[in-house]
Amino acid sequence: MDATDRVSPAGAGTAGTAGAAGTAGAQPVDADPAGAVPAEAVPAEAVPAEAVPAEAVPAEAVPAEAGRWGRVMGLALACHPGPALAVTALGSALALGSGLGGPRSALVTAAVLTGQLSVGWCNDAYDARRDADAGRRGKPAADGTVEARAVWAAAAIALALCVPLSLACGTLAGAVHLAAVAAAWLYNLRLKATALSWLPYVAGFGALPAAVALSLPGGPWPRWWTVTAGALLGFAAHLADTLPDIAADRAAGIRGLPHRLGATGTRLLLPAPLLGATAVLAFGPPGPPDAGGAAALVLAGTVALAGPALGRRWRKAALAGAVAVAAVDLALLLARGVAGA
Template sequence: MGTPEQSTAGGPAASWPGRVGGLAGSCHPGPVVAVTALMAALAITAGQGAARCVLTAAAVLTGQLSVGWCNDAFDARRDIAAGRRGKPIADSTVGVTEVWVAAYAALALCVPLSFACGPWAGAVHLTGVAAAWAYDLRLKATAWSWAPYAVGFAALPAFVALGLPGQPWPAWWVVTAGALLGIGAHLGDVLPDIRGDLATGVRGWPHRLGPDGARLLLPVPLVAASAVLALGPAGPPGRLTPYETRRRKRDFPDPCCGCRQLARAVPRRDHDAADEAAVYRSTGPRASDDRATTAMRWRPVAGGQTIRPLRGSVPSMKVRARSDRRRLWARA
């Protein structure tokens, strides 16, 4: 094992294959691969398309890589002082500067990849990544060390859900289970290194519990997360975002009084040629209209109580439809 100066500057004799291997080892490859594979599987299960699944996996991968490299680079001197083996920087396999450069490069890639999945999805995912960086840089040695894990793991399923068409908010029980799994992951991640961390002055939440307390508490959040996932209600992942709700209300407004008056004048039966003819006779002929255009602009809903504009109608037809409803209501 090299001296602190050699390790932080990078061993000059290290070959490029050795440095690449050191970078791969310092990113915490086990958690990186596990989290990325889990989120890719969740994206496929949720119904994302192939291209969006690849984009989601790439965003999660770069975010996890940045967090892992940041952790090893920031803890380099502490790992060397504690004499930990198996750490590439402490073993002089790779320099701390190279690890910092890799961490910032991965973070720079994570930002556009996250926002490419949608503005809400990108904001949520980057919030989780920022929480993980805050853990590495500051919160690891405080009693709030569990909070970044909870936020980061809760943000992952939310990121996948917000990347779906319509950007639905994730269900509460999915976010809660993710947060509980994050707390359990924090306990399990810190448990093997508690004694070494205490020797170097790190006193996070698990360190304050002690090895025995952390070991006894570890199953609690994992069992609670499993219970939430098992008992969570079936159904859609959540409601639409405020932006999507406003957009749908704007494009497909609620029926007005004139529309209801017109609906009462139309025979209450299934949508067929007779209904189209009745609507056409009520609106009156126009030079630019024909029966096909009128049928596309209007659609009786079951029960004959309302008539809504068809999805897929062009904006100019929606404007003309609203004008017709006001004119017909005035006649009634």
């Protein structure tokens, strides 16, 4: 065995390495006692790169780009991208379907998106310590992927952008939307662990069609059934979103309405607001309900009942069912309009 083999990790030296040394005329050192050849006597280039333990590489040697990219990805995941994009898509569809036009619809979409980003980042930053204690996965602010203060900064920037974007849609429309965003922040900071945990969801989802209607030229009032249906969908969204995490949230000391009802009670209650939202949109407008409304009610009822029933097999089944019902309701809402007398 040559000197290179002795300072390498176990198994790093190979017969091929020893043979090459012998061919080059190197003197064997096997007769020397262990440690007779000082480590500094071995040229650094003589040690293969793969022979150096990973932990021996200083942190500074890791490319800065890799660290920055990880933080960017962590920040993107910390905003709760699924719900944020879903609510933004709902607002955009309402804006386009109401006849706002491209530029105005883009403005509404930007306002909703910045509001949702601020809420998502606020949620992850505020819950970072609790999520870390509970060992929850997929929480960048809790697992150290991104610092909580960076997430707080992102939430503040998004909120600062949301204010002028919302007010640009109209003073009253902007005020309604900002009130909904404020309610969502209040949920994160206080109401999430109380019996009023449902209230910000009801306010936020009910305010969305109202804000879109008020953004139209002349600022017409939203129709009552659109606001009522949105509020009911918000209540259902809260139940469905919380259902898979009731046990873990309880262990963390959270006592919102779904946690007080328990998993069984929440599962039994969930179909009611989902069916209620569809019924309001089917029967709320003047005149007899049409075939489309009746078909939507049957479809929504089937999905609303199937989601919670499948929850024991797929933890997100209830939420998926709620999203499907929301899609049906959105089609009904767009068919009937969001504003008018």
